[in-house]
Amino acid sequence: MNRLKKIKDDGWPAGVKKTKQRESVLAVLKNSDKPLSAMDIYSKIEKNGSSAWLSTVYRILELMVKKGVVIKTNIMNSEMAVYEFNRFKHKHYAVCMRCNKIIIMDNCPMDKFIPQFKDEEFSVIGHNIEIFGFCKDCK
Numbered sequence: 001m002n003r004l005k006k007i008k009d010d011g012w013p014a015g016v017k018k019t020k021q022r023e024s025v026l027a028v029l030k031n032s033d034k035p036l037s038a039m040d041i042y043s044k045i046e047k048n049g050s051s052a053w054l055s056t057v058y059r060i061l062e063l064m065v066k067k068g069v070v071i072k073t074n075i076m077n078s079e080m081a082v083y084e085f086n087r088f089k090h091k092h093y094a095v096c097m098r099c100n101k102i103i104i105m106d107n108c109p110m111d112k113f114i115p116q117f118k119d120e121e122f123s124v125i126g127h128n129i130e131i132f133g134f135c136k137d138c139k
């Protein structure tokens with residue numbers, strides 16, 4: 001993939017200047033095994049002692065998404081967005097409608113699904129599936 005080449009081994013996108021804040025945002029995402037909201041990232045940076053504005057975090061995230069280093073997923077009918085470090089792995093999430101907890105799904109419902117198109121020719125390259133319900137704490 002062309003996109004891969006633009007990202008260096010340490011996960012840093014080529015052509016992007018390193019700043020403390022950008023590095024902290026990426027480090028938080030790299031160290032997380034689940035997607036985080038901008039607010040989550042913001043509070044984690046605060047906890048580490050370095051400071052950043054929430055608006056700065058958003059700006060950095062948008063930049064990283066554009067560079068392909070970070071994946072943005074809209075959840076809760078696009079009311080909320082979560083971000084994760086792009087590990088080039090295919091994953092789906094289930095979202096709790098009460099506490100907004102995000103749970104990683106082990107399988108893909110599209111694995112055995114062959115989309116059919118009536119008259120159209122269409123090559124599928126990806127999909128988005130939103131699973132929602134209640135987690136075990138909210139059930």
Ligand SMILES: [Zn+2]
Pocket residue numbers: 096097098099100101134135136137138
């Ligand atoms: Zn819940």
Ligand SMILES: [Zn+2]
Pocket residue numbers: 090091092108109110111127
């Ligand atoms: Zn899938």
